[in-house]
Structure formats: C-alpha cells, structure tokens
Amino acid sequence: MKRLIKGDGILTINQIDEMVCSSQYDFLRSNPHLKDRIIFLTLGGSYSYGTNVETSDVDIRGCALNSPSDLLGLTNFEQVVHTQTDTTIYAFNKLINLLLNCNPNTIEMLGCKPEHYLLLTDIGKAMIENRKMFMSKRAVRSFSGYAMQQLRRLENALARDKMPQGRREEHIRNSMESVIRSFNSRYTEFDKGSFVLYTDKSQREDLDREIFADINLKKFPAREFNSMINDLNNVLSSYEKLNHRNHKKDDNHLNKHAMHLIRLYLTCIDILEKGDIITYRGNDLDLLMSIRCGEYQKEDGTYRQEFFDMIDAFDARLDYAKKNTALPESPNMKHVEEFVMEVNRRSLNE
Known part of the structure; x- marks a missing residue:
C-alpha cells in the first residue's frame, strides 16, 4: 500500500513525509547502497507536476552517492528500484550521464518545488542549484x-x-x-x-x-x-x-x-x-x-x-x-566533470 489509509485521497506533503518515514520505506535506511548515502529524495510523477488526483500513486525519486568500492573497486551500483512503493534511487554517476542527455524522467528531479524535496543534503542542494549546467539542445x-x-x-x-x-x-x-x-x-x-x-x-x-x-x-x-x-x-x-x-x-x-x-x-x-x-x-x-x-x-x-x-x-x-534558444548544443563537459570530481572526492572521504 502506498497510502497511509486506503481512501485517504490526495495526500499532503506532511502525510507523504510521514509515509516515507514509515516501515514500508525502511529499505531507504537499510539498503547498503542507500544507507547514509542519499543526497536527495523528491516526489516524482503526477504529484511532482501538480496533476495528481485522488487515485494517483506517490512516486519517490532520488540520488545516492557511489561508494568507494564503486569508484575504486569492483562493485557497480546503478540504481535501486523498489516496485512496492514506486521508488527509484539512482547512483550519482549514472544520474549524471542521464542528466547530460536531458533525460526527461531524471532532469525533472532537479526542478521540483522546494517543499517537494523530502531529504536534501548539502551535495544534493548543490546539484539542484547547479542544474542549469545540464541544460542543452539535447x-x-x-x-x-x-x-x-x-x-x-x-x-x-x-x-x-x-x-x-x-x-x-x-x-x-x-x-x-x-x-x-x-x-x-x-x-x-x-x-x-x-x-x-x-x-x-x-x-x-x-x-x-x-x-x-x-x-x-x-x-x-x-x-x-x-x-x-x-x-x-x-x-x-x-x-x-x-x-x-x-x-x-x-x-x-x-x-x-x-x-x-x-x-x-x-x-x-x-x-x-x-x-x-x-x-x-x-x-x-x-x-x-x-x-x-x-x-x-x-x-x-x-x-x-x-x-x-x-x-x-x-x-x-x-x-x-x-x-x-541561447542554450548550447551540448552541456559544458568541463564544468560537469569538475562538479562530479568534487562530489566523488567527498564521497571517498565520507
């Protein structure tokens, strides 16, 4: 069940926040790829667009830092998909590649209303504040x-x-x-x-x-x-x-x-x-x-x-x-690379 009580209708942000803190979302806090590594969580789908109705599901989207073993070792983390709660959390490096191509399902994660971010770390905030570096004619x-x-x-x-x-x-x-x-x-x-x-x-x-x-x-x-x-x-x-x-x-x-x-x-x-x-x-x-x-x-x-x-x-x-448009054909790769390197350096030190 995605809703607190069946038949509740449209949920408020406080209700959604309470829901994400409930046991059905414990995987956000226990999954080894996500535990203490999520840099932002936000609403996805109809709730993020404002087009939700009483029957709309609550989709949760987010990003988690790659671990040192992902960056330097042999592990490979791309995303966690939890179908029971319609939740998808992307690995930072994978999300960057999707953002560079202006993938609609991911680029919209950076343009949500401020109150729609259920979790936001300093790194997540920096990523959202620098979202324009991903904008291009792509x-x-x-x-x-x-x-x-x-x-x-x-x-x-x-x-x-x-x-x-x-x-x-x-x-x-x-x-x-x-x-x-x-x-x-x-x-x-x-x-x-x-x-x-x-x-x-x-x-x-x-x-x-x-x-x-x-x-x-x-x-x-x-x-x-x-x-x-x-x-x-x-x-x-x-x-x-x-x-x-x-x-x-x-x-x-x-x-x-x-x-x-x-x-x-x-x-x-x-x-x-x-x-x-x-x-x-x-x-x-x-x-x-x-x-x-x-x-x-x-x-x-x-x-x-x-x-x-x-x-x-x-x-x-x-x-x-x-x-x-004043946008370039492609993103400024040097700018994006500098941002990615800084974030991954911090990830290695945490």
Whole structure:
C-alpha cells in the first residue's frame, strides 16, 4: 500500500513525509547502497507536476552517492528500484550521464518545488542549484522522443478501438512505414533492398482490408532481416494485444497520455526559452487538468480537432524555441566533470 489509509485521497506533503518515514520505506535506511548515502529524495510523477488526483500513486525519486568500492573497486551500483512503493534511487554517476542527455524522467528531479524535496543534503542542494549546467539542445531530442511515445500510445489506442477496420489498417501501415524510414540509419546494409507497404482487399474473413509488403532483398544479412521483421511485428503487436477493454478505465488512461504529451512540450519549451527545468506546472494546471478530465475527448472516445491543433501549435513553438534558444548544443563537459570530481572526492572521504 502506498497510502497511509486506503481512501485517504490526495495526500499532503506532511502525510507523504510521514509515509516515507514509515516501515514500508525502511529499505531507504537499510539498503547498503542507500544507507547514509542519499543526497536527495523528491516526489516524482503526477504529484511532482501538480496533476495528481485522488487515485494517483506517490512516486519517490532520488540520488545516492557511489561508494568507494564503486569508484575504486569492483562493485557497480546503478540504481535501486523498489516496485512496492514506486521508488527509484539512482547512483550519482549514472544520474549524471542521464542528466547530460536531458533525460526527461531524471532532469525533472532537479526542478521540483522546494517543499517537494523530502531529504536534501548539502551535495544534493548543490546539484539542484547547479542544474542549469545540464541544460542543452539535447532536450529537444529527448523530450520530443518521449512526447512522440505518448502520441503513439494515444493514436494506437484510438486506431485500435475507434476507427473503422479499413482506416485502422491504414493507420497501422503508417506506423510501420515510420519504422521502415529509420532502417537506413539503423541498418548499414539496407541499401541492398527495399520494403514497400500498402493496403489492399483482404482474403481473410475477419478483415476487409489488409497490409501487404513487397520486399526486394539480395544477399541481405539474415540477422538484420530478423531484426527488421521484429521491429515491424512490434508495431502490429501494439495494436492487436488488447481485444477486450474496460472503456472507462482506458479512456482515463488515454486522457492521461494526452495530458502528459502536452506537459512534455511545455517543459521542453521552458528549457529552451528559460534555460531551466520547471517540473511543477503551476501556470499550466488549468489546461493540463482539463485534458486529464476529458474535456478534449468526444463522446465516441476520439479527440476534438482543437486538441490536435494544440499539438501542432506547440510543435511549431518548440521548433521556433530550438532555433532561437541561447542554450548550447551540448552541456559544458568541463564544468560537469569538475562538479562530479568534487562530489566523488567527498564521497571517498565520507
């Protein structure tokens, strides 16, 4: 149980702090990688964004120093994941590498509201105060990738359940073609052949139309061919794995995906325009919660055109921000390295 009492609803910071001090979180104080080595603990997920509702889980995120044996010996600590409490604590060195790439799940740990930090040492405070050293144009690629994942989930669910079978097959084909377009960069041998996908009348009783493929390959590596087929099969599987739905539950999930899609745009634009990470979306809560509550979803479960117009507008704003940002292409590695060396020196002496 993540809550103090089932049915408590939205928890206050004091209640969450009390919860983290309870026996169910004793691993934070007994795990050899974490005991006396955690430099900060903070809220993650909906509670950190301000988009939490009564059914929201409490996610805890944090960072712990690497031990001397990790730094000088043979041990290797990367993270502790405690699934029962939705807690993830990253090793300092691993977290640095994720932050350098503006990984959304980790960079947002540095931009939480001050009161959302449940534990904060001097080193943790210094890391948060110096968070801008991790900001760069790499955020565009990382946040856009996560946003596209949310959009794909949304489109997949709508295509699977809301579209006529013929249109759904066209949508699946488009998704598969986007995978094929990546083959040129991922497989060096792809210039030896081609994949062409199209839809046509199906001979199967359960389909009106079906996706077909014309494949022309010569002396093509079998292992790479197998990887390509697996990539395409994964797209098909994502549409076909659910045959029965709890529509109310799934609509709630769809609206949550839609909300997080817009939140990712807003957060990335902040990074590019302000050079900072702002995790708690206080100024955007009315918009985000209206999406989460289904105000952009039609009665048939699809989304109003205004929602997709919003995505287009944020996409254009993100493109403009990318072209006009003052952020560098990559972080200042010398600055980051000096910080990492100082922290690890302190870790060796503690």
